[in-house]
Amino acid sequence: MKSLLISLVAFLCALSVYATPSGTGTQEDPYVIADGDTYLLPVETTVYASFTAPSNGTLKLSHGWCYPTFMVDGNVLNVEMGMDANVSSLTVEKGKTYLIYNHSFIYGVDQEISVSFVPADANALTVVSSEPEQGTKLEKIDWDTPVKVTLNKKVKYLHYAFYGDEGIQHEYYTSPEADGEDVIYIGPSKIEQAGQVLDNAWYMYDGSTYEIKIEAYKTQEGLDQGTETPEVATLTFEGAAKKAIQTPVNIISVDPEPNLYSPTAEQCLSFKDNRRTVTIVVDKEVKVKSTVVPMGMYGTKDWGTYDVKYENGQSIITAVLDESNMYDPNYKLTTDIILQITMTDMDGNEVIDGGEGKYGNCYFNSGYEFSYGVLDGRFADASLMYDSTTPAANSYNPSLSQVELNYSSFVMLTSTASAALYKDDVKVADALLSANTDENKIIAKFVEIGTQTPKEINEYGAYILKVDSQSIANEYFDELAPWSDGLQGHGICNPDYEIPFNVDATSLSVVSVDPAPYVEGGEYSTEIPSEIKITLSGEGATVRSAMATYGMNSRILLDSKVEGNVITLTLPENVLSENSISIAVSAVNANETPISYQGNGIIQLVYQMSKNILVPTEVTPADGSTVTSLASIVLTVDPNYGVGRLNTDNVVTVKKDGTDSNISVSFDYVPDTWNQLELKLSSEITENGTYTVTIPEGTFYSSDDNLYNPELTYTFYVNDGTTGINGIEAENADVEVYGIDGTFVAKGKKNDVVKSLKQGIYIINGQKVVIR
Structure with a gap:
């Protein structure tokens, strides 16, 4: 028998079956939970659980990625978002019992709740003493009679919350001391209005126990925005004021129906449609004390106006939402709002829920809370756009079997994804959508309508692929609440896509181009070709025009002919000396369908030679010259190019006799010129020696920003006449030679190197030289 029992336990563990805590989960008979327990929140059910703290510490309820909104005494528990699950936490005191329930429902599936308890740290925030002492009977705490509290450590950013009969009253305090304070004074702020001090005291009534929660934050941002979990300490006092009479009431009806998870548009409030009135019928005659919108730690704001009528002993309350509530505290259109209404009986006594109406779980401190969706803000951000499509939009294709939508980041399909292909507003095929998340693309594959049979589109004509809005989304998009943000970012989806394509079975495409044009990021062209041959996929092409663009937007028509395919x-010869040229060819097939290549409806070709060829035509003083001193150098470039942008991040260096010097160089435009650049040395060089000035590649650009300099090196011989450096030695200085494309050619004495060069154009020590 014993072995059978052990086997049964092992079997249940293997199936992850757990034991439900004692109790039934109702308000009258809550689950009694402890560290290590697990219990269920069934779908659309409020469950109550009781926890008695074994010591000071933190109770944690892990609940996956859902938001049950756990509450204690009408206060929402803090929620921490973790990597594996969200966790609601509550700071608890030894020996106290807490009744916990979920304020909002879980939809779709039952949710498992895991219970854990973390004892308080020895250094946790605690109250050392208070004046009056904790447990003292008090009638009230006012602005001029605060409680003096001594803490076990200094704190700087504080939030106090007094849990009174009329709700939670909040106060905030930032210590002026750099390290904070360990002695603080807690009470309501003094509020003056129209020359009078308002009564905002914290009242405590006989027979009740009251708590003041002290929350200490590490940063001002944490205090202001609630972005961190605070340390918490609690003060407790007994009430001494005469307790008010409480009259039980019941809510008969509320219109529109509140607290709906997925309300229809008509069940939402709406500023645009002027649906701003909530009507509440109470079974007794009552007075309305206030109608407000609770804003958590930020207090409340006015709901708007209200009116009360009395019929047959009942109260009919109409509360009209003010337009000032159209935006939330983050200045976004409101998507959800709570009406908190507090009442008294006709004699001014507090009311409590009588337990006979259907809205008892909405009772809150002498009043009720009703939540509503607000239609104005409940719309999806349909701004998700694709970067490109394959084939390209508006392109001409021999046939179509699928279209790929390419994105720059992760995309996924929603459960309502839908698309189809149309011709002349008539659907000709369904489009089955699939996501390639590795390559950030959505694939629309064409099939016969109502089936999954692939369909090839080859009939001549113009087609439009239509993708319905909210078919494609990023990872933060929530289909159930598309207006909301996800856990880590802003959720967006696609608008209605309408992407045009053309089908022509006889359309022509470019097979090859000789010589091959330049492609961004590829190798530069070695020359501007005098003749270009474009091979097509078939015959029958007609060239309508061919134009070349070069230089400062100069254009010229090109001769063209078609032979076969x-x-x-x-x-023309005058463009062959250019550094870059763009060619646009407009050509069509027999059906007047454009031929495309690297462009939409045209053949687009670019020939781009290396851009680092902006070499000065003149250097003053001349490279290799002997001077008595050197203070500046002027570089002159071809006026057809000019001097444009300067890259002042580059550092021009000066070496003396091959060794780094402490001379720095600045550079700027020469005034009243547009093709000269002046290098200014930080100090004039007068000491005899050989000086080498090196200008890094990309220091100055042409006026059109298309060309820039290669690395340039200039040598100067400073001789005040006492050193025997003669002109012959200067003329036969060491030089480095590069081809016009920047490739290294030779290095050595100038006379020897020049004699060894073949005919052509070279860069010798940074100067363009023609060898004939």
Whole structure:
């Protein structure tokens, strides 16, 4: 028998079956939970649980990714978002019993709640003493009779919360001391209005126990925005004021119906549609004390106006939401709002819920709370756009079987994803959507309508792929509440997409181009070609125009001819010396369908030579020259290029006899010129020696920002006449030679190197030299 029992226990553990705590989970018979327990929140059910603290510490309820909104005495527990689950936490005191319940429902599936208890740290915030002492009977705490509290350590950013019969009253305090204070004074602030001090005292009534929660934050941001979990200490006092009479009442009806998880548009309040009135019928005659919108730690704000009518011993209350509530504290359109209404009987006594109406769980401190969706803010952010499509939008294709939508970041499909292909506003195919999350793309594959049979679109004509809004979304998008943000970011979805394509079975495409054009990020062209041959996928092309653009937006028409499936372009001689050229060819097939290549509806070709060829045509003083001193150097570039942007992050260096010097160099434009640059040395060089000035690549650019300098090196010989450096030695200085494309050619004495060079154009010590 014993072995059978052990086997049964092991079997249940393997199935993750747990034992429910004692109790039934109702308000009258709550679950009695302890550290290590697990219990269920069934779908759309409020469950009550009782916890008695074994010591000071923190009770934690882990509840996956859902938001049950756990509450104690009408106060919402703090929620921490973790990597594996969200955790609601409550600071508890030894020996006290807490009744916990979920204020909002879980939808779709039952939610498992895991219970854990963390004892308080030895250094946790505690109250050392108070004046009056804790447990003292008090009638009230006022602005001029605060409680003096001594803490076990200094604190700087504080929030006090007094849990009174009329709700929670909040106060905030930031210590002026750099390290904070360990002696603080707690009470309501003095509020003056129209020359009178308002009565905002914290009243405590005979027969009741009252708590003041002290929350200490580490930062001002944590205090202001609630972005961190505070340390908490609690003061407790007994009430001494005469307790008010409480009259039981019951809510008969509320219109519109409150507390709906997924209300329809008509069940939501709406500023735009002027649905701003809530009507509440109470079974007794009552007075309304206030109608406010609770804002958590930020207090409350006015709901708006209200009116009370009395019929047959009942009260009919109409509360009209003011338009000032259209935006939430973050200046976003309101999506959800709570009406908190407090009442008294006709003699001014507090009311309590009589337990006979359906809204008893909405009772809150002599009043009720009703939550509503607000239609104005309940819309999805439909701003998710694709970067490109394959094939391209508006492109001409021999046929279509699918379209890929390409995105720059993660995208996914929603459960309502839908798309179709149309021709002349008539649906010709369904589009089955799938997501390739690794490549951030959505694939629309065409199928026969109402089936999953693939369909090839090859009939001539214009087509539109339509993708319904909210079919595609990022990872933060919540389908059940599309207006809300996700745990880590802002949720967005697609608007209605309408993407045009063209199908022409006889359309032509470019097979090859000779010589190959320049592609961004690829190798530069070695020359501007005099002739270009474009090979097409078939014959029958007609060239409407061919134009080349170069230089400062100069344009010229090109000669073209079509032979079979080859288009030949001839470039005039005057453009062959350019550094870059763009060619646009407008060509069509027999059906007048455009031929596209690297462009939409045109053949787009670019030939781009290396851009680091902006070399000065003149250097003053001349490179390799002998001077008595050196204070500045002027570089002159071809006026067709000019001097444009300067990269002042680059550092021009000066070496003396091959060794780094302490001379710095600044550079700027020469006044009243547009093709000269002046290098200014930090101090004039007068000491004899060989000085090498090196200008890094990309220090200055042409006026059109298309070209820039290669690394330039200039050598100067400073001789005040006492050293025997003669002109012959200067002329035969060491030089470095590069080809026009920047490739290294040779290095050595100038005379020897020049004799070894073949005919062509070279860069010798930074100067362009033609060898004939």
